[in-house]
Structures are given as structure tokens and as C-alpha cells.
Amino acid sequence: MTTASATFLNLPADKRERFIAAALEEFASHPYDTASVTRIVAELGIAKGSVYQYFKNKFGLFEYLVSLATEREMEWHEQHPADPGLGFQDRVRAMVVSGLSWALLEPRWARVGLRAMEQSKEPRLQALRKMQLETGHAYTVGMLTEAVARGEIRGDLDLELVASFVGSMFTGGLMDALTRQSGVELSDLADDPDLGRTLSELHLERVVDGALVLIMQGLASR
Amino acid sequence: MTTASATFLNLPADKRERFIAAALEEFASHPYDTASVTRIVAELGIAKGSVYQYFKNKFGLFEYLVSLATEREMEWHEQHPADPGLGFQDRVRAMVVSGLSWALLEPRWARVGLRAMEQSKEPRLQALRKMQLETGHAYTVGMLTEAVARGEIRGDLDLELVASFVGSMFTGGLMDALTRQSGVELSDLADDPDLGRTLSELHLERVVDGALVLIMQGLASR
Amino acid sequence: MTTASATFLNLPADKRERFIAAALEEFASHPYDTASVTRIVAELGIAKGSVYQYFKNKFGLFEYLVSLATEREMEWHEQHPADPGLGFQDRVRAMVVSGLSWALLEPRWARVGLRAMEQSKEPRLQALRKMQLETGHAYTVGMLTEAVARGEIRGDLDLELVASFVGSMFTGGLMDALTRQSGVELSDLADDPDLGRTLSELHLERVVDGALVLIMQGLASR
């Protein structure tokens, strides 16, 4: 399943973590295509060959980091579970706020997670991107279906379509809104984690609520 | 204003167009950072030095292509003007449909236009991206403001926020939805323009209407 | 004799002078090998081919500039002739001060003159350098011979040797001393002529006198 070799997984913990930290830093601050294995080993002061003992190639390393990022985000969500009694709107709010909180807390990991969604000619990266999109989409459709069943959402909509739009709002739209509100480029967060404090949760909740109102009520005047 | 040298602009039309076609092909199919001047000249069978007679550097060439792409899209819109009497919803629909029609017609150009929005370490590219985002955002806010004035949209919303969300829906969301409905990866359109026919305008309008209903009415059951 | 074509010499004066100014600027601020014909024509906005209509090649242009520099320096000296009654020491002082004054007045021309003395693999440049050295050396030997004849300088010295040493003092040594005294890099003079004012003639004469005392009296304590 994992793309890391047994060699890597059996490494002494500190060595392994130092390696991960350096690779994380590199892929957080450069798109996949321009991230450099050479820079990673230079930073670490280890042999270049080691990377290829730990991972099949550059892409394998990247894949591994992305899987770690996903794993970390999942763990975070599990540790901050939403109240199962919550309605659709509150549940979405809780999830999104939780996700953003994590991104502010571990901006480098969040950034690497997003790298998997960027454009590239590398076909394996495109495939990865497709898979990630699919997972997210399926999850959203699931949530919407439940909400329809509970009567919270009207039943006359094509949920596949809705999921696409809702998904984009909570990724692209939210990011854009946050950037505009705070003046902080999210891509700079990874380089300077302190910026995260600027984006207090208050700010964050206000923006999320804006999205939710829009989604639930629509723009039309009554 | 333009980033192409007089040398380039005075080139015989066929030569100039052959060059543009090759450069377009390259930047449509690779992100800026990995697009290659070397490949372009190899494809054309011309000397590498020529590129630098035509443009200051790789970025200048890219900038020029992006400006051409924008120009072409503008021209298209001007040739398919929306009825000025249209209300907000119909006007948005007309615009979006028109934009997507163009993208299907000239997928390579559309792709290059989008390249300007991609992530990169190249600072000039980031600046370009920022500018483009700003322009689009301002335009959306303007349209929303007018709609509020005409009473088509309720007045209790933070239009800056709304613009971010609406914007993301009509870029990311729409793309995602279209891809899912048609099974056609938009990134493949540039490589094989024939795929565009698969996405009939009918299809397209259906998806846009889905977005508009969502935006105007919201998800909440009445 | 000259290395400029008739074409160039018959050019309208303003055009010719504009060309010279641009070429001067280029060769004053870059060593011969790295000076660029491309930059010159770019600065001027003229056709590259013109340069090769005016001069055989890059070296021809350089040679011409050097000859102009020499010519200008000669003219300056002729306009500030030393009193023929002056003894050796005063005559040298007058000459050196006059030469440096010129260099401060026309630093770009002075710089180009010195370019001919720099190292390069270009064989024609080496030859030029040799010629210039020879001229200067012969002149110095001449002056020394006269001084010996007049009894101002003792007759037991190998004047060829002395000329080498005196020559180096009034080129390298003087430059070094001036730089140290004033803090002004002479190579920066060409870029920013205003610096010249820092090096008032007073300063200059003091340094020259230092050299002359040394040359005439020697270091030895009596």
C-alpha cells in the first residue's frame, strides 16, 4: 500500500523523521515538477542514493508524503469529531472549520496535500489528483444524500452537480475569500507559519458562515 | 504594452503563426515551469536564438500568449454579446455559456489562459496570477452590486465574500461538474480538440443552470 | 590608418556621435571580451548590421575607440603644454597631473584607453597592448635620456630598467595610491562621473609629489 520501502520504515525514528521533515519542506515550497531531490539531500547532508533506497523515485516519495498528509488530516478530524446530532449545515460548518484549523496548525502538511491537486504533465500525478477528487466528491454526495433524506435539503436537485459546486466553494472559494479578508497568501503560510495567527478562528468562522448562508438560502431576494 | 519584439510582430504572417502555434501547443500542454523553449524550437526546426529575438525570455513569450488568449476570449464575447435587457441570472448564464463555448472551440487557448492562474515559484507568474484574479473578482463584485441595486439579489450579503464563492463555482466547480458529466478531462481537450464535440452546448447549459439554481435558491428546503 | 569604414566617417555628425557615445559607454564599462555589440545596438535602436558596415568587426570598433581615446588625450596635452624650461621633475609632475586631470574629466575615454592594456586571449588585443606599452616606454626612456644629458639625473643607471619602474609607478602605483587616498574606485568613475569631484586636483598633486620625491630622492636615510 505504502510507497515507502521497508528500509525506510525500519529506519530509526529520528532519522526517518528528519528525512520526512526535509522532504516535506521541499514539496511544501515547490510544485511537484520543480521540487528537487538534490535539494533535499543537500539540506539533510545524506547520500543521494539513500532516497532511492527509501523510495522508488521522486514520485514515490511525493506519493508517500501526500498519504501522510491525508493521514494526519484524518487523525485530526477523528480527534475533533462533529456532534453526530448536528444538522447538515452545522455539520458542514464544523467540518470545514476543523479542516481549516488543521491547515493553519500544520500548513506545510496542508500544502503538500494540496500539491496533489495541482496541474502537471506527470501522468502519475494526474492519476493521483483524479483519485483525490473522486474521494472528496463521493463524500460530499454522501452527505448531501443524507441531508435530503432528513428533509434538510430539497429533493429536486441533481446531487452530483451540487456536490461539484459545493466542493469548489469549500476549496477554491474559501481560500480566495480568506486570502482577501486577511491579506495573507495561503502559499506563504508554509514558509512562515506565524502568519497563521493572523487568521484567527473567528475570522475563519465568519467566512465559513458566509458560504453556508449562500449555499443554504441562495442569492435571490424573497 | 505587448511583450513581443517588433522583430516578431513584423514577421511574415505564416511564419509568425507557425511560431505561435508551436508555442501555444507547448504552453497548453505543460505548466509554465516545465514548458520548454528547447522543445518549441525543435518542433519548429528553427534556431534557439530566434526565440530570443522575438521575446525577452521564456516569461515574455508566456506573457504574450496569455495576452493573446485573453484578447481572443474578449473578441469572442464581443461577437456574442448578451442582451442588455437581461436580468442577473440570465446575464450570468449567457456569459458563462459563452465563455465555455469558446473554451470548447479553442481549448488550447483556453488552457494557456488558465496557465496564468497556476501555482509556481516564479514570482512574475505569481504577480500575473494575482492581477488576473483581481480583475475577475472586481468584475464579479460589480455585477453583484448592480443586481442588488435592481432588487434581484438580497441586500444583506457581504458581496466581497459572495464574489469569492460565486467565482469559484463558475471556475473550479463548473469544470469539475463538466468533467464528471462528460467523462472528458478538460486538460485532454487541448491535445485532442475533437473531444470538444462530446460536450454539446446542451450539456453545458444544463450544468450552468444547475449552478444558477443553486446560487439563486440555495439548498434549503422550503 | 583608421579602422572605421568610409561609410562611418561620412555619417551625419550627430548619428556618428551617438554611435560613438554608445560604444564608448559599453567598452568603458566592460572588458573587451565581455563587451557586447548586441547591447550597443539595443541601446541605440539601430540595426546590428550597421555596426558591421561601419567596422570590420568587434575588434575594429574597439581599436577605433582606443585610437580616439589616445587622440583626445594627446589633444588635451597639447592644449595644456608644459613650460619647455621646466626641469625633469617639474615636467614629469606637469605631465602626470595633466594626464590625471584629463582622466577625471573624461573618465569613460580614459577607461577605454586603459582597456587596451588589459589581459585577454584575443591576440589582436595583445598586439595592441604591446604597441601601447612600447610607445609609452620609448617616451619615458627619451625623457630620462634628456634629463641625464642635462645632469638632472645621474648617469650610472640602465635607463631601460628605470623606465620600466618609473612607468609602473605612474600607472599602477598612482592609481592604487589615489584609490586608497580617496576611497574612490577608479573603475567606478566611468559609471558615475560625479565621483571625479571628490578627487580634487589638490589631492592629486599631493600624491604625484609623493611619487616624485620617492623617485628622485629614494628611501634611504642619509
Next chain:
Amino acid sequence: MTTASATFLNLPADKRERFIAAALEEFASHPYDTASVTRIVAELGIAKGSVYQYFKNKFGLFEYLVSLATEREMEWHEQHPADPGLGFQDRVRAMVVSGLSWALLEPRWARVGLRAMEQSKEPRLQALRKMQLETGHAYTVGMLTEAVARGEIRGDLDLELVASFVGSMFTGGLMDALTRQSGVELSDLADDPDLGRTLSELHLERVVDGALVLIMQGLASR
């Protein structure tokens, strides 16, 4: 301290020396700006990338060669120490003769050492040049100060000034004199080491003595 990578320093001696020899040859026969990494690897028949495993860049390689040159000269001087009881004049003579002997013995190394003093637009080279000049100047001033203290040199002189002039005599002036006496261009020595034999030490000492007499006694007739 050193600018060579561990990779380079751990290379098998023969390989390392072959590399140094080729780089030395290149930088001895071309000024920094026109020296070519490409030529070096072509000569050696190794991959271009290797150079950049060994050194950060072209300048790093150059810097390393210059430091080796300095080191070699220092070692030579240490192996031919001047009698500490010597007076100023004899000490200078010994030093200069020793330095020139080395230059004749290892002309390529001497040439590379001098390359650091040449003009260039490369700012790092200018800085290097400045540093070297400063070191030499300080050393000369020191020697002069001691000589004054010992009463060998008169005390009414500005030693800073004197150092500039004396310095130039023993670099530029001496070179010029030697070239004239022997007919051998010092720049050709590096290409054809055999020429060195032409310049016997006798010749050399005669020239140095010429300079010393001039410096100590001056030109003025008594």
C-alpha cells in the same frame, strides 16, 4: 574555508590532480570571464555535471585554484626563508627573487594567482581582487614601518603612499622590465614552461637590483 566540496577532496589523488591540471590550464590561459567550464570537461572527457559536484559554480572553482596558488607560493617561500638578520634592502631582494623564481618554476600557478587581480564585471572577482590588494599593501606597509624604526629608511615619508608605489614597482614594473630584458612574454610562460629557463636567476637578480637601487637612492644626481 575551502570552496571545494568534500566530494572533490575525497577523489582519488590521480583523478583529482588531473582535474586540477586541466582547470589550471584553462584559467591560466584565459581571463576569468572567458575561461570555460565546457572546455575543461571536454579536455578531460568527463561529464559537465561532475564539475558542479566538485564546486558550487565556476567562481568556486576559480577561487579554489587561486587559493591553491597562494598556498603553493607560501610553501615555496617557507622553504626558502630569508635570513632574519637581513636589512630592508636585502630582505626585499630575497623576497622578490624568491617570488619570481617560483613564478618561473610554476608559471601556470603564478598566472592563476595574478588572474585574481584582473578587472572583471563579476562582483565576486572584484571583491577577491580587493582583498588580495589589501593583504599585499598591509604587508608592504608593515615592512616599511619596521625599516623606518631600524633607521634604514628615512622617517619623513607617508608610508601608505610609498607602499603603493613600491608595490607597483615590484609587480607591474618588474614584470615589464623582465619582459623587455628577456623578450619573453610572461603570459607565454604558462603555455610553454620551457621559456622559463631563458630567464636565468642571474638576469632576474640584475633586474631586481636595478629596482632596489632606484628605490633606495633615487634618480637625482648628487
Next chain:
DNA sequence: GATGAATGAGGGTTCATTCAT
């Protein structure tokens, strides 16, 4: 007489990957 497009070799530099040790 002036133009300026085309050339193509050359510049320094970075890269992911391999493989013998």
C-alpha cells in the same frame, strides 16, 4: 547605405537516476 532576421555554437547550471563500492 541600412536593415534586421537567422544562425548555431557556446555559455553556466540543475536534474533524477544509477551502480560500484
Next chain:
DNA sequence: AATGAATGAACCCTCATTCAT
């Protein structure tokens, strides 16, 4: 298991010079 030297293709870019117009 770890090393790290070697590769060589690819990168963007600059150059002096030519020659048809």
C-alpha cells in the same frame, strides 16, 4: 544498508557575425 561519484541530457539564455532584401 548506505554511500556518493558519475552521468548526460536538458535547462534558459547570449553572442558575433552573415546576407538577402
